[in-house]
Amino acid sequence: xxxxxxxxxxxxxxxxxxxxxxxxxxxxxxxxxxxxxxxxxxxxxxxxxxxxxxxxxxxxxxxxxxxxxxxxxxxxxxxxxxxxxxxxxxxxxxxxxxxxxxxxxx
Numbered sequence: 448x449x450x451x452x453x454x455x456x457x458x459x460x461x462x463x464x465x466x467x468x469x470x471x472x473x474x475x476x477x478x479x480x481x482x483x484x485x486x487x488x489x490x491x492x493x494x495x496x497x498x499x500x501x502x503x504x505x506x507x508x509x510x511x512x513x514x515x516x517x518x519x520x521x522x523x524x525x526x527x528x529x530x531x532x533x534x535x536x537x538x539x540x541x542x543x544x545x546x547x548x549x550x551x552x553x
Contacts, residue, residue, distance in 0.1 A: 457549055458497050464525035465493065472518060481510070500546035 469478040482493050485506055489496070496503035507515040519542045527537055530549055537545060 453552075454550070457552060458494070460529050461497050461526065461546060461549060462494055464529055465522055468518060468521040468525055472521060484510070497546065497550075500543045504541070504543045 466478065469481065473481060485496070485503075486492055489502060489506060491499075491502065493503070496506075504515075504519065507518055511518060523537065523540070523542055523545055526532065526545055526549065530552075532545075540548070
């Protein structure tokens with residue numbers, strides 16, 4: 448029960464970092480549009496995509512191409528900040544692997 452609660456808390460923190468990053472870069476309406484398009488394209492909500500970060504990151508890369516690196520980097524920075532990860536140590540990690548690593552922390 449405790450692990451389940453911690454897992455949900457970690458997912459909520461990851462989602463918050465994603466939301467904050469998107470809103471900073473794309474604004475509120477841009478964020479809503481991307482989330483809607485993600486759901487149409489994948490049949491998943493962003494909340495569900497946290498369990499399959501490779502799908503989420505692939506979607507970002509397909510939509511934004513090279514520009515996805517800006518979003519991914521901002522999300523990584525926010526996640527490192529939220530989870531007290533050393534950004535210098537994690538500078539070579541990609542978003543997919545960082546999310547997977549954080550989910551294993553349960």
